[in-house]
Amino acid sequence: MHEVIRNPEWKSVAAKLIILQLFLALCVYFLMNVQLQKINDAIVHQQAAFVGQVLSKEPQLEPQLIHHVTQGANEKDIALGKRILSQYGYTEQMTIQDQPALSGTRLPVNAAVICFLFGIPVLLLLFWEYRKLFCKIRNVAFAAEQVVEGRFDTSLPESMEGDLSALGHSFNLMAGRLSHSVEQLKQEKTFLSHLLTDISHQLKTPLASLLIFNENMLDNSEMKLETRKIFLERSRQQIERMEWLIISLLKLARVEAGAIVFHKQKVRPKDIVESTALSLHALAEQKEQTILIRGGEEMFLHADEEWLTEAIINLTKNALEHSPVSGKVYITLEEDSLFDSIVIRDEGEGIKPEEIPNVFTRFYRGRSNAKPHSTGVGLSLTKSIIEGLGGTISVSSEPGKGSEFRITFIKTVHEEEAY
Numbered sequence: 001m002h003e004v005i006r007n008p009e010w011k012s013v014a015a016k017l018i019i020l021q022l023f024l025a026l027c028v029y030f031l032m033n034v035q036l037q038k039i040n041d042a043i044v045h046q047q048a049a050f051v052g053q054v055l056s057k058e059p060q061l062e063p064q065l066i067h068h069v070t071q072g073a074n075e076k077d078i079a080l081g082k083r084i085l086s087q088y089g090y091t092e093q094m095t096i097q098d099q100p101a102l103s104g105t106r107l108p109v110n111a112a113v114i115c116f117l118f119g120i121p122v123l124l125l126l127f128w129e130y131r132k133l134f135c136k137i138r139n140v141a142f143a144a145e146q147v148v149e150g151r152f153d154t155s156l157p158e159s160m161e162g163d164l165s166a167l168g169h170s171f172n173l174m175a176g177r178l179s180h181s182v183e184q185l186k187q188e189k190t191f192l193s194h195l196l197t198d199i200s201h202q203l204k205t206p207l208a209s210l211l212i213f214n215e216n217m218l219d220n221s222e223m224k225l226e227t228r229k230i231f232l233e234r235s236r237q238q239i240e241r242m243e244w245l246i247i248s249l250l251k252l253a254r255v256e257a258g259a260i261v262f263h264k265q266k267v268r269p270k271d272i273v274e275s276t277a278l279s280l281h282a283l284a285e286q287k288e289q290t291i292l293i294r295g296g297e298e299m300f301l302h303a304d305e306e307w308l309t310e311a312i313i314n315l316t317k318n319a320l321e322h323s324p325v326s327g328k329v330y331i332t333l334e335e336d337s338l339f340d341s342i343v344i345r346d347e348g349e350g351i352k353p354e355e356i357p358n359v360f361t362r363f364y365r366g367r368s369n370a371k372p373h374s375t376g377v378g379l380s381l382t383k384s385i386i387e388g389l390g391g392t393i394s395v396s397s398e399p400g401k402g403s404e405f406r407i408t409f410i411k412t413v414h415e416e417e418a419y
Helices: 008-055 059-071 075-086 107-148 163-219 225-256 269-279 281-286 305-322 353-358 378-388 413-418
Strands: 265-267 290-294 301-303 328-335 339-345 392-397 403-410
Touching: 008 059, 008 107, 107 163, 163 225, 225 378, 265 269, 265 305, 269 281, 269 290, 269 305, 269 328, 269 339, 281 290, 281 305, 301 305, 305 328, 305 339, 305 378, 305 403, 353 392, 378 392
Parallel strands: 290 328
Antiparallel strands: 265 301, 328 339, 339 403, 392 403
């Protein structure tokens, strides 16, 4: 009941119907007074004529007749009078038109006419109110057609109370979500298009090198064994580069497209960091580099261990590649009341200020000479992974003094329970 009453359309109709009812009541009241006054006049005239007729012949009966007319008759006189009048057809069963006192009145007809005429403004009121209601429904239908045609800028009013306002609010939410979904589909389509273009561009160079190496070995049957081994080694390097690139691009595409479900659980980041240092030990030994791990003995995160390991390996490997011979890479685990952070710092050549905004851009390669064959995928993949896990990643650097990458997670209820 309350759901119906709260609608402004119902309130409008109810208020106007009450006003019409009051107007009808006043009209009926006025008509009844007029008709009853006419009946009173007719009865007075009839009684006066009767008294005048009788008293003109029998004046001595005046006290009895006057008392009868002004004070009313007793039951005995009424019964006697009915019996005498019934002999002349004057009874209670005769029609209103045969009653001299009522023959001139039109009370039933007038009451029926008023009730009929009252229906006309009621119909006009309902027509007016339903016209506004149907206009709102047509607006909903028009807005729905606009959404079907891909135009999501049409909105319905939702500032008032009532079911139609709630419908407008739900419709606007639906249109907003559809618009967001369509925009996401467009972005995914653009992303896939760019991804295919980038993949073809990145594979073009190693494929061209492989073709040249193979053609040289096929065309030169007298090629020395040492030269052939050099060509085969270079081919192996190009194949490994292509394999790494394809695997990384597939991971990046899955993360950015939201096709990966991260299985978050309680993990100890120091264990991940130590495992990373162990897996990259051979790479660090090539340049006599050292990975130093600090802090994090009591730190826990709510994250996907496999993907977090992937991100930390990418950053640590990047730090080793940019660090000089006998350089150090520092991995520091920091925590406070709000945040848990993993900081990876190298002693490399640093990043120029104008290049920092593009560090995480896919396929962006800076002007550094430390990684001349870099594809610019690793850091982009790392950023997508960290953001997918609910964290943030930032970089700070100064040319000649190394770079620092900081992974930050806000402490959650799960992490607080871990302590």
